[in-house]
Amino acid sequence: xxxxxxxxIAGSDSGGGAGIQADIKAISAxxxxxxxxxxxxxxQNTLGVEEVFPIPPKVIASQIDAVLSDIGxxxxxxxxxxxxxxxxxVCDMLQKHHVxxxxxxxxxxxxxxxxxxEESAVCSLQELLIPMASIITPNIPxxxxxxxxxxxxxxxLPQAAEALSLGGKVSVLMKAGHLDDENLIxxxxxxxxxxxxxxxxxxxxxxxxxxxGCTLSSALASYLAQGLDLTSAAKAAKSYxxxxxxxxxKYQIGxxxxxxxxxxxxx
Numbered sequence: 001x002x003x004x005x006x007x008x009i010a011g012s013d014s015g016g017g018a019g020i021q022a023d024i025k026a027i028s029a030x031x032x033x034x035x036x037x038x039x040x041x042x043x044q045n046t047l048g049v050e051e052v053f054p055i056p057p058k059v060i061a062s063q064i065d066a067v068l069s070d071i072g073x074x075x076x077x078x079x080x081x082x083x084x085x086x087x088x089x090v091c092d093m094l095q096k097h098h099v100x101x102x103x104x105x106x107x108x109x110x111x112x113x114x115x116x117x118e119e120s121a122v123c124s125l126q127e128l129l130i131p132m133a134s135i136i137t138p139n140i141p142x143x144x145x146x147x148x149x150x151x152x153x154x155x156x157l158p159q160a161a162e163a164l165s166l167g168g169k170v171s172v173l174m175k176a177g178h179l180d181d182e183n184l185i186x187x188x189x190x191x192x193x194x195x196x197x198x199x200x201x202x203x204x205x206x207x208x209x210x211x212x213g214c215t216l217s218s219a220l221a222s223y224l225a226q227g228l229d230l231t232s233a234a235k236a237a238k239s240y241x242x243x244x245x246x247x248x249x250k251y252q253i254g255x256x257x258x259x260x261x262x263x264x265x266x267x
Contacts, residue, residue: 003033004225007067008218009060009090010079010107011040011052011116017259018044018211023077023218025262030240032222035071037063039090040082042116046210046254052116054082057089064093074225075101077218078133080116084124091128101224104133105217106142122146135171135230136164137217140178154185158196161189168194171230173220173237177212188234197231199238206249208258215260216241 006027013019020036027034039060043051067073076099081087094102106125108117117125122145130136130146140151143160151160154176161174171191176184186199219240223233241260248261 004031004075004222004227005035005071005073006032006075006077006218006221006225007035007037007064007071007073008077008079008221009037009039009064009081010077010214011042011082012038013042013044013211015045015210015254015259017046017253017257018214019079022211022214022259022262023079026215026218026240026244027077027222029262029265030219030222030236032075032225034218035067035073037067039080039086046256046258048256049116052082054086057083057085060086061089061093064090065096068093068097068099073099075103075221077221078102078104078129079214079217080107081125081129082116082121083118084120087121087124087129091132094132100134101221102133102135103217103221103224104129104136105213106130106136106138106146107213108142108145130170131166133170134224135173135220135234137173137175137213137220138164139175139213143174154179154181157185157187158189161187161196165189165191171234173199173216173234175213175216177209186238188231190230192230195231197234199235201238201242204242204245204249206245207256208248208251208253208260209245210257210259212241212245212260215244215262
């Protein structure tokens, strides 16, 4: 017997709602086995990020090597990579181990508005890491940075997803959560079939949305690790995050943006 293993490469959230902590919860809740490589230690809670302490690139690379050389990974989830040097170190390790099913959440700004990536790292992300990914999962602010243009309406999302696909080479799950629409429609561009799939959901009135991007991308990696195809994994991950937000909507943890309920099926 073997587990569907997922390696998450991301920062640590001391508040437990996002980052590595959210990744491990989401992967576990959706049936995967989570291993981790921590890229930074953040000092944060539901009110925001106070400080970020980067892990040296060599240590990040060693964590990845330790996991992949022994446990392996059926899928990789990548979150916060704060510098160009870290991105280069991660890329080198992923190439060394010939990994597949790479889900990249291009984390740049926290829910509270704290910038989590150096300016020089954006170019490295675009030139080195995005071309290696199977799927990227940008929200609207992240897509605006990557595309260099404003996105203000839902009708722009399919075009934005295709524009981010590097000419149809990388699948894109374009998230709509930053729009004000009552009916939210994420769009998934499948680079293998060159098709766009709308993923609709109703907006849930809650401030407990901390870590939604981390949770969605980790669930997506978990479903890929279990053998689902790209579009099926995207649909399953969207369903999971929608249910997790709904289940956690009325809880109160801290005084700011609380987490989703990752283990809603056990409550």
